[in-house]
Amino acid sequence: MRKALCAVAALLVLTGCSSSTDQSTSLQADAPRAAAPEGSAYQAEPSARESSAPSAADRETGDTGTEQRAIAYTADLRVRVEKVEPATVKAKELVDAAKGYVARERTYGTTPSARLDFQVPAERYPEVLDALAKQLGEKVSLEQSAEDVTEEIADVDSRVESAEAALKRLRTLLSRAGTVGEVLQVSEELDQRQADLDALKARQKSLSKRVKEAAITLVVVSEKEEPAEEDDSGFLGGLKAGWSDFTGFVSGLLTGVGWLLPFSPFLVGLFFLGRFLIRRRARRRGQAA
Missing domain, CATH: 1.10.287 (Helix Hairpins)
Known part of the structure; x- marks a missing residue:
């Protein structure tokens, strides 16, 4: 009888443990669905969530089917032209035709040149850059960069x-x-x-x-004739060299005087003190003799 009761008790214990384990497993499986609010992505299957949720980069580029990189284009172009002003006008016309605009413009009068910062649609960037490099004048230099900001x-x-x-x-x-x-x-x-x-x-x-907009910096410089080499031989060449050396000597002398000027009161005082001491010593020697 005692053995039968023990067997029944053991059977009940095993049944309770099995039921508790199954209930815990069921709760763990249903936890995400129970905790997720209505309309949450957890209510869908994992594969459906991954396929239906576009990435932030896809939202930026507007392509949710295939991955498309977000690229920022910049270019620095330098051209040499006969006249700066007509070249800048033509450059603005080329950019305006491509739906771009001038973000900044600077003109330098001392050495005729201009710097223009353009913003053009990214899809028109290659053709605008090619037109600026070929239709304005002689291309001196071109530097391009493409930065992936996806x-x-x-x-x-x-x-x-x-x-x-x-x-x-x-x-x-x-x-x-x-x-x-x-x-x-x-x-x-x-x-x-x-x-x-x-x-x-x-x-x-x-x-x-x-x-969305590529940045193009255009620097336009004017053509300049090479200066003729000067002849430094003969009388005029010697006169020019001598005058250059003389002005250099005077400049150095004035520099030294300017450096000593702050010390002049001290030097003058030292001079008079030394003179006084010398005269006093000479007077004592005369009296002793």
Whole structure:
């Protein structure tokens, strides 16, 4: 009888353990669905979530099917022309025809030259750069760069989304604050998060502009005749060399005088003191003799 009771008790214990294990496994499997809010991505299958959620870089480039890199193009072009002003006018016309614009322009009068910073649509960048290099004058130099900012855009987009979600939660907490201290604390945190979000959005806008618009810096310089070599032989050459040496000597002498000038009061005082001592010694010798 005792053996039968022990066997029944052991059977009950094993049944309870098995039921507890199955229930724990079921709870763990259902935990994500139970914890996720309605409309969350957790309600879909993993494969469906991965295939349906476009990356931040894809959202930036507008391509959700295949991966497309976000590239920021820049170029520095230097050309030599006969006349600077007509060349700059033609350069502006070429850029304007491509729906671009002048972001900054500087003209130098001492040595006729100009510097123009253009912003052109990225899809028109190659043809505009080629036209500027070939249709204005002689190309002196050209430097190009292409920076891949895809990951940077994705990072900024993700941080913007997180900041917006944090602001939403803080506004909810602010509406539930019960004391003045809680209101002030949440408001201070809300202001700081809003400032961070504004900075992120400004960076997001700047990155988007860099991808959509290529930057071209054009420097236009005028042609100059090479100066004729001067003949340094003969009388005029010797006169010029002598005058150069004389002016150099005078300049060095004046430099030395200027350096000694601050010490002149001390030197004058030292001179008169020495003169006084010499005369005094000579007078004593005369009296002793």
